[in-house]
Amino acid sequence: MTILFNITDAVGTAPNHGVTRTERRLAVNMLGQSDVRFVVVRDGRLMEADSAAVTPFLELAGDSAEPYVERFGVDPPPTTGSGSFASRARRRLGRRDRSRALPLRPVHACAEDTLVSVGLDWVHGTLDVAERHVFGTGGRFVGMCYDLIPIDHPEWLFPPDPLGFRRYIERMERVAQSIMCISEHTRRDLLRHLPSLGTERAPVVRLGADAAVSLTPAHDAFARTLFSGEPYAIYCATVDRRKNHHVLYRAMREMTNSGIRGNMVFVGRLGSGVSDLVDCLRHDRSIAGRIAHITNCDDAHLAALYRHAACAVYPSLYEGWGLGVTEALAHGTPCLVASGSSLGEAGLGVCQELPPLRTQPWVEAIAECFAQTPSLPALALPTWEAAASEILGVVAR
Amino acid sequence: MTIWYDFTTTVRNRGRSGIASVEWHVGQALLDGDPDARCFELRGRRGLVEIDRHAGLAGAVYASGAGAVAPVSIAPPTWRDDLRLALRSRLGRRADPIVRLLSAVYQLPRTVKQRGLRLRREQPRDRAPRLAELVRAGDTVISMGADWDGELASQLLDLKRRTGCSVVTMVYDLVPLTHTHLAFHNDPGLFRRYYRSIIATSDLITCISERSRADLVDFAGSEGLVMPPTAVLLLGETVTAPALEHTTERAGAFLCVGTIERRKNLELIYDALRIIESEGHSVPRVVVAGAPGWGTDDLLHEILQQSTAASRAMVLLGSVDEDTLDRLYRTARALLFPSHFEGWGLPVREAAIRGCPVAAGDSPAIREAAAGFPGATFLSSDDAGPWADYMMNPPSGAEPAPLRPWSAVATDLLAMLPSRL
Numbered sequence: 105m106t107i108l109f110n111i112t113d114a115v116g117t118a119p120n121h122g123v124t125r126t127e128r129r130l131a132v133n134m135l136g137q138s139d140v141r142f143v144v145v146r147d148g149r150l151m152e153a154d155s156a157a158v159t160p161f162l163e164l165a166g167d168s169a170e171p172y173v174e175r176f177g178v179d180p181p182p183t184t185g186s187g188s189f190a191s192r193a194r195r196r197l198g199r200r201d202r203s204r205a206l207p208l209r210p211v212h213a214c215a216e217d218t219l220v221s222v223g224l225d226w227v228h229g230t231l232d233v234a235e236r237h238v239f240g241t242g243g244r245f246v247g248m249c250y251d252l253i254p255i256d257h258p259e260w261l262f263p264p265d266p267l268g269f270r271r272y273i274e275r276m277e278r279v280a281q282s283i284m285c286i287s288e289h290t291r292r293d294l295l296r297h298l299p300s301l302g303t304e305r306a307p308v309v310r311l312g313a314d315a316a317v318s319l320t321p322a323h324d325a326f327a328r329t330l331f332s333g334e335p336y337a338i339y340c341a342t343v344d345r346r347k348n349h350h351v352l353y354r355a356m357r358e359m360t361n362s363g364i365r366g367n368m369v370f371v372g373r374l375g376s377g378v379s380d381l382v383d384c385l386r387h388d389r390s391i392a393g394r395i396a397h398i399t400n401c402d403d404a405h406l407a408a409l410y411r412h413a414a415c416a417v418y419p420s421l422y423e424g425w426g427l428g429v430t431e432a433l434a435h436g437t438p439c440l441v442a443s444g445s446s447l448g449e450a451g452l453g454v455c456q457e458l459p460p461l462r463t464q465p466w467v468e469a470i471a472e473c474f475a476q477t478p479s480l481p482a483l484a485l486p487t488w489e490a491a492a493s494e495i496l497g498v499v500a501r
Numbered sequence: 502m503t504i505w506y507d508f509t510t511t512v513r514n515r516g517r518s519g520i521a522s523v524e525w526h527v528g529q530a531l532l533d534g535d536p537d538a539r540c541f542e543l544r545g546r547r548g549l550v551e552i553d554r555h556a557g558l559a560g561a562v563y564a565s566g567a568g569a570v571a572p573v574s575i576a577p578p579t580w581r582d583d584l585r586l587a588l589r590s591r592l593g594r595r596a597d598p599i600v601r602l603l604s605a606v607y608q609l610p611r612t613v614k615q616r617g618l619r620l621r622r623e624q625p626r627d628r629a630p631r632l633a634e635l636v637r638a639g640d641t642v643i644s645m646g647a648d649w650d651g652e653l654a655s656q657l658l659d660l661k662r663r664t665g666c667s668v669v670t671m672v673y674d675l676v677p678l679t680h681t682h683l684a685f686h687n688d689p690g691l692f693r694r695y696y697r698s699i700i701a702t703s704d705l706i707t708c709i710s711e712r713s714r715a716d717l718v719d720f721a722g723s724e725g726l727v728m729p730p731t732a733v734l735l736l737g738e739t740v741t742a743p744a745l746e747h748t749t750e751r752a753g754a755f756l757c758v759g760t761i762e763r764r765k766n767l768e769l770i771y772d773a774l775r776i777i778e779s780e781g782h783s784v785p786r787v788v789v790a791g792a793p794g795w796g797t798d799d800l801l802h803e804i805l806q807q808s809t810a811a812s813r814a815m816v817l818l819g820s821v822d823e824d825t826l827d828r829l830y831r832t833a834r835a836l837l838f839p840s841h842f843e844g845w846g847l848p849v850r851e852a853a854i855r856g857c858p859v860a861a862g863d864s865p866a867i868r869e870a871a872a873g874f875p876g877a878t879f880l881s882s883d884d885a886g887p888w889a890d891y892m893m894n895p896p897s898g899a900e901p902a903p904l905r906p907w908s909a910v911a912t913d914l915l916a917m918l919p920s921r922l
Contacts, residue, residue: 259808380797387682459886
């Protein structure tokens with residue numbers, strides 16, 4: 105039996121967000137497994153790539169980059185995204201060229217093969233390929249469910265498409281032997297929508313966490329001097345309406361009014377539904393210079409930011425797992441998380457849970473961290489290696 | 502001595518803004534009390550011209566309900582909405598010129614058609630008498646409106662130099678300078694020029710609250726300007742028939758009043774409803790009386806999806822007429838007024854005189870407006886938690902605050918005039 109592991113996103117041009125990162129990390133940990141072959145969905149067809157050729161493409165996440173820092177109310181906003189239009193275009197074209205350079209050949213799949221896909225399958229049309237593999241070749245397919253946000257919370261998507269996503273998961277139920285879920289919370293949500301799936305076909309796979317990377321003095325200085333040595337909290341997530349940066353903005357205003365010193369760093373690209381919030385942040389003089397937004401941040405700079413942060417915060421209104429939380433813990437940074445979704449699970453039981461929309465608890469908890477950074481107990485962090493093994497175990501069932 | 506009263510803002514805004522409403526009500530009360538008072542407006546290239554006071558009083562420029570606009574539509578967003586949201590999401594306010602350009606291009610056929618029709622009609626020649634030929638030394642010109650581009654202030658200064666009249670103006674707040682993130686224009690330079698011109702032009706500046714006066718004095722100090730005399734002129738309230746009566750039964754929805762704009766902070770109420778929803782309680786209904794404004798696109802997008810109990814609990818009525826507003830105040834469980842900052846807080850006063858409990862964002866001017874009203878509760882405008890708690894346990898009705906009629910405002914204004922000091 106062979107596993108055909110789909111790495112379409114991992115070698116593609118998608119930004120290094122949660123799903124892509126997950127696919128890359130899992131692929132890296134499957135390299136060298138004799139029963140794993142890597143495949144890509146291209147132009148509606150399943151193509152295979154050599155393991156040796158794939159390796160450099162999976163290291164895209166490690167690209168070094170120069171972060172762009174905008175301290176709201178002090179620094180000018182980036183012209184467009186990060187860097188000029190021309191430089192971004194060059195970067196994008198460069199990436200596309202690299203992924204196109206991956207040598208591919210048609211897959212010769214058989215009934216014993218299992219196609220495993222953990223990427224943005226609703227974007228790439230993976231289910232078309234999966235249906236041909238399952239119903240045509242007689243093979244098997246294992247998919248992944250990250251969350252049910254498009255159905256349960258269409259208000260956070262631009263544009264919303266709840267019916268389209270519902271059709272997608274119903275179709276996945278039809279074709280998949282198993283639909284892996286990234287948390288118990290996500291499994292509950294999935295079974296609420298697909299009760300006929302049953303818990304057996306919806307195993308939970310715990311994602312790994314990236315450990316700290318090696319840093320240079322320059323990375324260290326970048327983080328240390330960000331607020332001239334003043335304490336700060338870090339929130340690493342796309343600046344998106346669902347991620348609820350708003351409560352941190354309100355908390356910073358309350359802290360300013362109360363004379364509490366300390367700052368906030370948002371790390372992540374600009375997403376949807378936050379144009380009003382960002383406009384507010386850029387022009388609110390009461391918090392000028394106290395909230396910084398960092399884009400184009402590579403892993404080394406991020407690790408340095410985590411190292412110097414008084415705490416990490418994750419007030420997201422809804423998460424399927426909370427990769428940012430376990431990564432904060434992996435860097436040894438205590439994390440405050442929002443209650444109400446899977447973030448408690450991702451926090452491995454050591455993160456303080458706070459109501460996401462009530463400002464005062466965040467103010468008090470962050471102020472406590474600024475006053476004295478809490479220490480983390482010894483943790484058995486989930487690893488990507490274990491996650492990859494779990495997936496192989498699911499396939500072997 | 503003749504009093505000349507300015508209706509420019511009322512005419513331009515058709516009574517749709519708070520400032521226009523104040524200008525109208527003060528003007529109406531003032532003209533009622535002084536048969537010799539005359540009124541004027543700034544009319545394009547012709548400048549300041551007298552307008553017929555009877556035409557104005559008959560409602561030619563303002564009538565109760567004339568400002569009502571359609572409720573907020575819950576129709577699905579069009580491709581133009583999607584494009585606008587996408588552009589604003591990427592570019593922020595830098596997208597505004599692009600959005601305006603696209604909008605102008607899209608509406609070009611309609612604009613050309615309308616302009617064409619207008620040109621075909623015969624335009625009567627404007628024979629309205631110019632103020633410069635009518636105003637005498639010793640007369641008082643009162644302008645309670647606002648004209649940010651400074652043309653009105655410039656014309657008033659010119660009139661004052663030509664005729665020797667006194668000019669009385671009004672400052673509502675200095676939000677564009679003190680809270681730039683809450684101001685639509687986000688152009689401090691424009692407003693600095695505006696307030697400088699107001700200070701240079703006026704013989705008396707009335708302010709609607711002590712807070713606004715303090716902000717104005719601070720501004721003048723920071724700019725090194727010599728301040729003319731200032732006075733606080735508290736605003737009045739309107740109560741429509743039947744006569745004011747104390748309502749004890751308040752089983753209706755919660756009420757929000759005001760333009761749906763960033764400063765009014767309606768998002769905090771939505772978040773409070775989401776807290777109530779997330780805690781498994783029944784989500785109370787909130788009726789919003791106010792036209793959609795600016796800086797709330799993301800919030801409105803979310804509410805209009807109607808995908809959560811909180812969004813379904815919010816009823817966006819759009820702008821309403823005074824009779825409807827009066828009924829809403831009388832039946833509402835409470836007025837929710839989470840505004841970040843106000844020059845005064847007219848809805849707070851309007852609720853207070855009807856005995857409607859008020860939960861308001863804690864800012865100095867709102868405390869002034871609610872002074873003496875036992876039904877007022879002040880909460881943080883940056884924390885949805887206390888608002889959720891308030892909505893789950895709202896107080897019962899309170900003893901109404903005493904009404905301050907607009908005639909009293911007019912009387913106070915007349916007593917403040919430089920010529921009568």
